[in-house]
Structures are given as structure tokens and as C-alpha cells.
Amino acid sequence: MKRNVLIIGGGPAGIEAARRIRDYGHTPILIEKEARLGGHLAKWHKLFPDGESTEEVLTALTSDMEGIKWFTDTAIVSINRLKHLYVAIFSNGITVQADAILFATGFSLFPAEKKEEYGYGIYNNVVTNADLEHFFNTGNDPRIKDPKVIGFVHCVGSRDEKAGNRQCSKVCCATAVKQACEMKERYPDASIYCFYMDLRMFGRKYEDLYLNAQRKYGIFFVRGRVSEVSEDIEGRLVVKAEDTLAGKPLRITMDLLVLMAGMSPCIENPEIASMTGIHMGEDGFFMPRDLMLRPVESHSKGIFLAGAVTGPKTIPETLNEARAAAMAIDNYFKQKAE
């Protein structure tokens, strides 16, 4: 029996899950609130550790969408549970009956202006990791003008209880090191500094990325969190941190500062949780049934989770969760049929 699966969120998790669910013989209905599919990935340029182009990854993901019903510019207005199925109303007026729902709603990028001491939106030469990827994609950012000294600030809105995020965002260390190398390639004469608390290069080939950044690109690493940034009379940035490995305060004037904005829980999570009964963790991300054994199932029957909706993840981890969720949904239908 063919069943409807509503997939909310058209990022990598949603797209991959939709394809797999279709392959299992069910009917995926994918909705995305933005104008195009791809989520945050669509705004990125290249991926760590090998610099794979996001465009190629997205093209591969969306190459085969046959049998998938998908809507962009579409959000959820309401979800109601009838006995064995869910009724969802979309913002485009369409109503759908779904036998299962997959939340692939991802994360929200931490708003860097919240860390006022770093001066994003106040000083001219402060950008975020997302702005830099946009610059790599378009070559156009008035704030980036042949910089001679560039700084990367890790953990902006991550590992920061006061900013509301105690957790590590997982992907920013590798992203910062990747972006530092890319900037060195564009501006070979620039001195580049990364300010980190811990370098979490956990994945395969990530340590090689770090080693390359040191040895091949000559990126300097300063262990210490940037405490404050101010602008001098020429509009350059005076950056202060402690060099904790030297045990001394450090000061440096820079032409460009890149803030590694982390992953915050999707801002719509509380609303979704109250609509569906999905459990939300203390950190604001959704809680699966069991972090070890049932990572893609929610506490609500027929509702599944995949990707960064349950915490920061890399792209391959997200894609694997999407596949696992598709399988879990198929198993759920099989058990229901018995």
C-alpha cells in the first residue's frame, strides 16, 4: 500500500530522505520554506575536507526528483493528528494527509551581531563564515578589499552559555581552517590568524587539513578566545585575545575579521514541538527516542527526525541520517501493516 510521507525542510537531509522514501515505494511530499531547495548548503561554496563544490553535491542530490512532490516558498500552517495519520495545512493553501512526517528542518545560523563585542554590523570589516562563502560564490563583498592581515574567530555563538548555546557546533573548526586556506590562496601575501579554544578536527582527513594549513599555507593558530574588537581611526580592527599557550595577552591590528557563526537550534523548534509533541532538549534541538539506538525516531508516533534538527552535523552525517530515517519510516509502515 502506497503511503504519504510529509518531509519538512528541503535541505540535504530532506532531499536525500525524499529520494530514498520514493525508492522504498512510498510517496514523499517535500516542502521548503525558501525559494529554492538546498537549505544552508545552497549558500555555501566549497566543503571540507577536500573542497568539494556544493553546487556539484546539490546537483547530484537533486538530479533525480521523479516521483517526489515538492513545493518551495511553502511553510507549515498547522499539523493535526487524526487516529492513524496526520493532516497538515501548508501556507500555499494545500492540505495533505500524511502517514508519517519527517522533520528535516535543520538549524538556524547563530546571529553574529548578538556577540556585540566582535562588532558584526557595527564595524565595516567584520564578516561571518556565511558572508565569506557568499563572497567566494559571487566575488563581491565591499568589506573585503585586498586584506593584508586576516583573523578567524572560532566558536562565535558556540560553547557560549551566555549566548544561549552551550554546545560545540562541530563543523566550524574545519570550516575556519578550510576558509583560512582559501583566503591564503586568494591573498598569498596576507598573514592569517585563527583564534580557537580547542581545535576539533575530528573527522577523517580533517587533521590533514590542519597540517596543510600550518605547513603549506603558514596559517598561524592562536589558542585563546577573542575578547574584544575595536576599530582604529583608519577603520582597521584592533583585536585582543589571550595567547593562552604563551600565557600573555595578545593584540593585533587586522583588515578583515571572519566570525565563525555556529549552529543554533532552528528558531521554529518550540512552535513545532508544541504542535507535534516532539521532545526538545535543554539545548533547543529535538530529542530522538534514543540517542544511541533510535536516533531518527521522535517520541511521537509516526514522526521522524533527520539531520541537524537533532544537533550539529556534517553533510555526510546528515545524508546518512536521511537514509536511516527513510529506512525507519519504511519499517514503521511494515510493522503497521502486520
Next chain:
Amino acid sequence: MIDFGYTLTPSSTIEIDDADLSLFDQLCALEPDALKCMSCGSCAASCTAGVFTDVNLRKVLLSLQRGCEKDLLFQLKSCMLCGKCYIVCPRGINTRHLILSICKIYNI
């Protein structure tokens, strides 16, 4: 003038803007592995001379990178070139060779 006993303490801040890294660049041309240090501290922990003197290769390398090596370079005089740090370095830096190159370039 009356001496009230007050003095000015020089700033301990590492000022990267004033750093002259020309010697460090020379060192890296000769010893590119100098950039590979990840400050794990194995060298200092295993150092034969470090127990009795201030010598700490990790700190010296960092100070070279920041251009504030002046007060630390003397430490290398205590090195006995035993090579234990070379054995323990997880990044495989030829520390013994590196120390000799530092001594040559920085004229110790």
C-alpha cells in the same frame, strides 16, 4: 625629584603589529616543519635539561612565531641536544636539527 618608589611595569602584551618575522621566515625556509608544531608539550615533558633549567622548545617555537623570542631564546643554551624530544614529537619534527637551525639563524 622625590622618589616615591613607584615604577612603570613594561606591558607583557604580545604586539603582533610590531613583530619582525623576517628571521622566522628564514627559519621556515630552512625548516618548514617549524610550522607543524601543535603545542602538545611532549618535547618539554621529556626534556632532560628542562627539569633543571627553563628550556622549553614548545614555548620557544611559539615565541618565534609571534616575534617575541628575545626573552626566551637564551633557554636553548641549556639544550644538551640529547634528541629525546625528536623521539616523542607526534608531528615528527626533527627537533634536534630545528634547534641547531634556530641557533644559527638567531645567532645564539
